[in-house]
Amino acid sequence: MQLSIVIPLLNxxxxxxELYNWIVSVMQSNSYSYEIIFIDDGSTDHSWKIISSLSSTNPAVKGIKFNRNYGKSQALHAGFLEAKGDVIITMDADLQDNPEEIPELYKMIEEQHFDLVSGWKKKRYDSVLTKNLPSKLFNAAARKTSGVKLHDFNCGLKAYRRNVIKNIDVYGEMHRYIPVLAKNAGFSKITEKEVKHQARKYGKTKFGIERFLNGFLDLISIWFLSKFGKRPMHLFGALGVLMFFFGFMAASWIGLSKLYKMYHGLPNILVTQNPWFYISLILMVIGTQFFLAGFLGELILRSKREKDRYLINKTTGIS
Known part of the structure; x- marks a missing residue:
């Protein structure tokens, strides 16, 4: 199969x-073999009824319905597990992503041999204050931190080679950083393509300004995980040893100083009256805690087991 179109949605x-008819028109005009996978992320309207109807009339349409709203990352994870195509296209269901972009994205993967092509909505039809400006700041921080030179990490329209989505784990709210996850997994041929952005035709956006705050927090998480996720002892153990060493040296200096003064009959004060006593004690205690945190992190990594992150309520068109 040439293409899997993965579409997470909520209400x-x-x-x-309309989106389905548009995608099918593009697929047929280009003679692609395809599947469309809708992931209903806990919709409370008639979205699932429509997906079921489309699946009953076209076997290429598949549907996954979550038991409740788990978030876009979990929806993409479920869609990626099901996808059978050689090239996987992700897009949003709100008609702001243009299906006419799919053939060019497909060619960039198959003919130019990119691992991942990310859409870049250079001209946007969103609010400048609530979306455009925060998005520019967010993307600049993401480029600087991750080293992945993309203009638009948030664009839902992306194309992937099959082995990319089968070898990365999209969790939490990390859907914004799939290119970074791919880079960390060793897929270095990542580029972007300028795509058309369309004004929302129906309903209202499901994301508020808080997504940018969450995005920055996730950026810190993914930076940490890319640096120390496989070896937490390298960070926590090193910090712990360093802090314990300085604390121990300070405590040793206090002890030797007290012995020296006692031996020479010099005025002396109680150890507990010396502020360096408490500084050294705190450093050794915190150093020990950091070391144990790194050690426990290593044990957890070696013994962790995969757990279900979402509960699927229904499926349609999936064998």
């Missing part, structure tokens, strides 16, 4: 049929 009943 998009008004746009689904």
């Amino acid at each position: 998009e009943e008004e746009s689904l049929t």
